Amino acid sequence: GSTIGILGGGQLGRMLAVAAAQLGYRTHVLAPDEESVAAQTASSLTRADYHNKVVLADFVAACDVVTYEFENVDVTPVEWLAERLPVHPAPAALRVAQDRIAEKSFVEKVGGRPAPWAEVNCAADLTAALERIGCPAILKTTRFGYDGKGQVLIRDISEAPAAFEVIGGPAVLEGFIHFSHEFSILIARGLDGRTVRYDPPHNVHRDAILRTSSLPAPAEIAAQAEEATALAIRIAEELGYVGVLACEFFATENGPVFNEMAPRVHNSGHWTIEGAETSQFENHIRAICGLPLGDTSLTGAQVQMENLIGDDAWESALTEKGTHLHLYGKGESRPGRKMGHITRVLR
Ligand code: ATP
Ligand code: MG
Numbered sequence: 001g002s003t004i005g006i007l008g009g010g011q012l013g014r015m016l017a018v019a020a021a022q023l024g025y026r027t028h029v030l031a032p033d034e035e036s037v038a039a040q041t042a043s044s045l046t047r048a049d050y051h052n053k054v055v056l057a058d059f060v061a062a063c064d065v066v067t068y069e070f071e072n073v074d075v076t077p078v079e080w081l082a083e084r085l086p087v088h089p090a091p092a093a094l095r096v097a098q099d100r101i102a103e104k105s106f107v108e109k110v111g112g113r114p115a116p117w118a119e120v121n122c123a124a125d126l127t128a129a130l131e132r133i134g135c136p137a138i139l140k141t142t143r144f145g146y147d148g149k150g151q152v153l154i155r156d157i158s159e160a161p162a163a164f165e166v167i168g169g170p171a172v173l174e175g176f177i178h179f180s181h182e183f184s185i186l187i188a189r190g191l192d193g194r195t196v197r198y199d200p201p202h203n204v205h206r207d208a209i210l211r212t213s214s215l216p217a218p219a220e221i222a223a224q225a226e227e228a229t230a231l232a233i234r235i236a237e238e239l240g241y242v243g244v245l246a247c248e249f250f251a252t253e254n255g256p257v258f259n260e261m262a263p264r265v266h267n268s269g270h271w272t273i274e275g276a277e278t279s280q281f282e283n284h285i286r287a288i289c290g291l292p293l294g295d296t297s298l299t300g301a302q303v304q305m306e307n308l309i310g311d312d313a314w315e316s317a318l319t320e321k322g323t324h325l326h327l328y329g330k331g332e333s334r335p336g337r338k339m340g341h342i343t344r345v346l347r
């Protein structure tokens with residue numbers, strides 16, 4: 001059997017390793033973190049800095065194909081790996097998705113529509129950008145943001161200096177989108193270029209952290225899913241993408257507005273483990289291993305995924321019919337930390 005290398009040791013790597021094992025693959029996780037929850041399910045683990053060439057050479061020797069479960073991995077070592085063995089998605093996807101400015105420019109180039117945006121490198125840039133884009137607006141770091149970290153809402157131009165003080169440069173200013181709903185498009189693209197798509201979940205965030213993903217989505221989302229999916233497929237094709245790609249959208253009166261993409265399996269796709277015939281994790285493994293992709297149909301009339309954040313209670317999920325509990329085995333719960341999720345499938 002082959003060994004799949006996974007860069008990153010979080011819950012996404014943990015769930016990828018489970019899906020890989022079911023198909024008879026070994027997984028080898030390379031994670032710099034002290035706490036790697038992927039270690040619980042991976043066949044083997046190297047806990048080391050992936051900038052170390054000796055570590056990387058050993059990783060190459062241990063693996064047949066490499067993927068990653070978080071987009072903040074430095075692209076230089078990933079390119080080094082890609083010269084030596086197949087890496088999916090290709091480093092080009094990582095380069096685009098890990099920088100909000102590269103991402104928005106790229107999406108515009110392939111015909112997508114992000115929120116109005118401007119690059120901000122100094123306080124004067126921010127003032128000029130606010131004059132053009134207007135308030136409210138959101139100032140985001142170009143890199144390393146997740147779960148709303150590294151962004152601040154600017155309600156009034158008087159808040160600009162304080163906002164720049166907090167975020168600094170390089171940053172991007174985005175016009176605030178008055179959306180009716182948020183949704184995501186998840187597709188998987190195989191080595192042969194064939195794609196499959198999941199039904200779009202309706203995503204609800206609280207404090208910029210995903211709370212629930214629900215299907216079927218309301219009519220406002222269903223009406224925009226086709227256009228958004230076509231954009232996701234264009235993005236994937238343009239990047240020669242292999243694996244699962246997630247794109248987040250705002251549903252607005254004027255159609256779908258692109259928010260951001262993740263070059264990996266995604267939290268808004270966790271419902272697919274029990275709620276779809278083939279999970280996003282299995283389809284990602286299938287894609288990077290060159291297998292045909294699986295059916296993405298819903299397994300029930302309604303599916304809902306709820307994140308367990310901080311001290312959220314989960315005990316009742318053990319006894320509710322049609323309810324599936326996932327705990328990530330993270331030691332300590334902290335406010336805002338994703339500890340697990342619950343998926344309810346109504347048949
Ligand atoms: P993650 O990668 O964990 O999804 P993130 O830190 O990259 O999060 P974003 O997706 O940029 O953050 O923003 C988090 C949430 O904040 C969005 O899902 C949305 O609810 C809100 N938000 C972000 N940008 C905008 C915008 N331009 N207009 C309105 N709401 C926004
Ligand atoms: Mg993000």
Ligand code: MG
Binds near residue numbers: 248259260
């Ligand atoms: Mg997001």
